Amino acid sequence: MADAASEDLAQLLARLRPRLHRYCARMAGSALDGEDIVQEALAKAAVHYDPAAVERPEAWMFRVAHNATMDFLRRRTLERGLFVEADDTDSAPAEPAVDPVAAAEATGAALTTFMHLPAAQRSAVILADVLDHALQEIADLLDTTVPAVKAALHRGRTRLRELGRQAVTAAPPALSAEERALARLYAQRFNARDFDGLRALLAEDVRLQLAGRLNLEGKDEVSVYFGNYARLHGLEAVPSVIEGASGLWIREAGAAEPAYAIVLEWRDGQLAVIRDYRYARYVSDLLR
Numbered sequence: 001m002a003d004a005a006s007e008d009l010a011q012l013l014a015r016l017r018p019r020l021h022r023y024c025a026r027m028a029g030s031a032l033d034g035e036d037i038v039q040e041a042l043a044k045a046a047v048h049y050d051p052a053a054v055e056r057p058e059a060w061m062f063r064v065a066h067n068a069t070m071d072f073l074r075r076r077t078l079e080r081g082l083f084v085e086a087d088d089t090d091s092a093p094a095e096p097a098v099d100p101v102a103a104a105e106a107t108g109a110a111l112t113t114f115m116h117l118p119a120a121q122r123s124a125v126i127l128a129d130v131l132d133h134a135l136q137e138i139a140d141l142l143d144t145t146v147p148a149v150k151a152a153l154h155r156g157r158t159r160l161r162e163l164g165r166q167a168v169t170a171a172p173p174a175l176s177a178e179e180r181a182l183a184r185l186y187a188q189r190f191n192a193r194d195f196d197g198l199r200a201l202l203a204e205d206v207r208l209q210l211a212g213r214l215n216l217e218g219k220d221e222v223s224v225y226f227g228n229y230a231r232l233h234g235l236e237a238v239p240s241v242i243e244g245a246s247g248l249w250i251r252e253a254g255a256a257e258p259a260y261a262i263v264l265e266w267r268d269g270q271l272a273v274i275r276d277y278r279y280a281r282y283v284s285d286l287l288r
Helices: 006-026 032-050 058-077 100-108 111-116 119-130 135-142 147-165 177-192 197-199 219-230 282-288
Strands: 202-210 215-219 237-241 245-252 261-267 269-275
Touching: 006 032, 006 058, 006 111, 006 119, 006 282, 032 058, 032 282, 058 119, 058 135, 100 111, 100 119, 100 147, 111 119, 119 135, 119 147, 119 215, 135 147, 135 261, 177 237, 177 245, 197 219, 202 219, 215 219, 219 269, 237 261, 261 282
Parallel strands: 202 269
Antiparallel strands: 202 215, 237 245, 245 261, 261 269
16 A cells, blocks of 8 residues: 555646646647656656655646756757846846736647747746746746746747737648558547457557556557457547647547547557557647
8 A cells, every 4th residue: 555645646746737737738839748748757756755855745846847848858959948048137027927818828829839939938928827826936936036037927928929929830740641541540440449450550569658547568568458448438539630640539429529639659550659648638638
């Protein structure tokens, strides 16, 4: 049986996971990358969390997620550092933490739009206008000052508003004809409940990421995954392009909108990676 501390941490992470994803996805410009960052942050939290030393667990968890996000961005060589503009605190006007118009603009902005903001501005806007953090909370989380947060928030809001007027859009990458055909084949076999046919598509070293639940590797382990779907009824797979990748939207009987997404990665005509968001539907909310 898990001890009380680990149970408390598990409850905290389950409660915070959708909010952490809203932050990480906008920082990374991708709902899929955002979920990968959240998983990395949760893994780090499980190792380093000490209830005796952490006075504010929620703020601590956001700091872990923020650091994981910055590590991801550095690995992607897109960003370097936070709050490095020396004149921020002197030249930018004071910015209120609560601005309903700015909040609506930030919440409605496409994920990729945020990538046009420097990391400092992006963090401030997301934390203030999407997640409703107070200025002091943001300063504590980012290890900076309230004036620096106000400056970054002002500049970020201004830039986001400009981008909104410019209607920044990015055309998704085109899938190859083979990837489109394979996604259609997966959907056909899924809808026909031909799970043995789906197992036949698996590469020997296939990886499954059932977000929020488990990760499996190897054809033998991942094959069990289809047995779980065999016990479910009323689901329909619709092939689609999801953030430029081969994927499926899964519809549930009677529902007007797709319930969640599955993203597929193919290699030499076989399934190399399955990323299923059945238990992390907050990811799919940002993919629509």
